[in-house]
Amino acid sequence: MRIAKSPGSARNYCAKAKPPVVLVPTMGALHEGHAALVRRARKLAGARGSVVVSVFVNPIQFGPKEDFSKYPRSWGDDLRICRACGADLVFRPSVEGMYRADNSVFVEEGSLSRYLCGASRPGHFRGVCTVVAKLFMIVRPDIAIFGEKDWQQLAIIRRMVRDLDFTVRIIGHPTIREPDGLAMSSRNNYLTPDERAVAPGIYAALRMAISAKRAGDILSAGRRMIEEIPGARIDYLELVDAETIEPARSFSRPMRLAVAVFLGKARLIDNIAVPPRP
Numbered sequence: 001m002r003i004a005k006s007p008g009s010a011r012n013y014c015a016k017a018k019p020p021v022v023l024v025p026t027m028g029a030l031h032e033g034h035a036a037l038v039r040r041a042r043k044l045a046g047a048r049g050s051v052v053v054s055v056f057v058n059p060i061q062f063g064p065k066e067d068f069s070k071y072p073r074s075w076g077d078d079l080r081i082c083r084a085c086g087a088d089l090v091f092r093p094s095v096e097g098m099y100r101a102d103n104s105v106f107v108e109e110g111s112l113s114r115y116l117c118g119a120s121r122p123g124h125f126r127g128v129c130t131v132v133a134k135l136f137m138i139v140r141p142d143i144a145i146f147g148e149k150d151w152q153q154l155a156i157i158r159r160m161v162r163d164l165d166f167t168v169r170i171i172g173h174p175t176i177r178e179p180d181g182l183a184m185s186s187r188n189n190y191l192t193p194d195e196r197a198v199a200p201g202i203y204a205a206l207r208m209a210i211s212a213k214r215a216g217d218i219l220s221a222g223r224r225m226i227e228e229i230p231g232a233r234i235d236y237l238e239l240v241d242a243e244t245i246e247p248a249r250s251f252s253r254p255m256r257l258a259v260a261v262f263l264g265k266a267r268l269i270d271n272i273a274v275p276p277r278p
């Protein structure tokens with residue numbers, strides 16, 4: 001497994017890499033959720049293709065009051081996980097390597113980003129789209145894999161690829177959960193033992209809520225159950241069209257129930273499929 005620390009060296013490696021080149025973008029602090037994506041990448045690349053994992057805590061997707069400087073970093077463990085899951089290259093650029101001091105070009109998606117995390121984290125998806133577009137230009141992957149845990153991000157990346165004519169194929173990977181249902185996340189590291197004990201209540205609430213028949217009932221049931229979790233504060237709980245991320249108006253299209261919850265120092269997100277109803 002090789003390590004590239006600059007866009008130039010990653011570009012050189014990837015230009016000679018055997019296709020298909022499969023990219024897994026991450027911010028590091030890797031866990032079993034990321035590992036599943038890298039293993040999936042290895043399968044898709046086959047024995048001859050190339051798996052590239054990027055590890056970059058992207059400052060421009062964090063708001064001024066968010067956790068950029070405190071975001072967990074575990075480079076040694078990250079390397080071990082990448083190696084164990086079959087990565088060929090780990091691309092770990094510096095902030096200065098990715099952004100010049102006078103960087104002035106950004107990629108902004110203007111529709112799906114208006115909702116959910118885009119509404120509560122202004123500029124977040126502009127940072128995500130910009131860094132992912134840069135990674136696509138550096139690595140030139142045939143395939144890139146993103147997790148469904150970040151459902152809105154996945155939808156926005158698909159839209160960016162469509163609208164900017166990137167040729168990469170985007171694959172979404174199902175959310176990997178702890179045995180008690182909590183979606184794996186680097187930010188789970190922020191939870192105290194007491195918060196960690198109640199955090200699975202978020203996914204439990206989503207699962208229960210979607211059994212309700214009417215959209216209004218789904219939301220009120222979900223809200224009630226999440227508000228019962230000690231210390232939890234809802235940032236948003238919304239039923240959205242799975243593709244456009246707009247508030248669901250029709251029950252006859254695939255939907256997603258999406259939530260963001262503040263719990264102690266962590267802001268946790270999760271989502272669940274709501275199948276179309278006749």
Ligand code: AMP
Pocket residue numbers: 025026027028033034037145146147148149150173174175176177183184185186
């Ligand atoms: P992050 O390091 O949080 O930016 O995540 C990097 C990639 O891993 C993104 O595509 C995430 O959606 C994905 N990911 C993070 N956690 C999970 C999880 N629990 N299950 C599946 N994918 C995940």
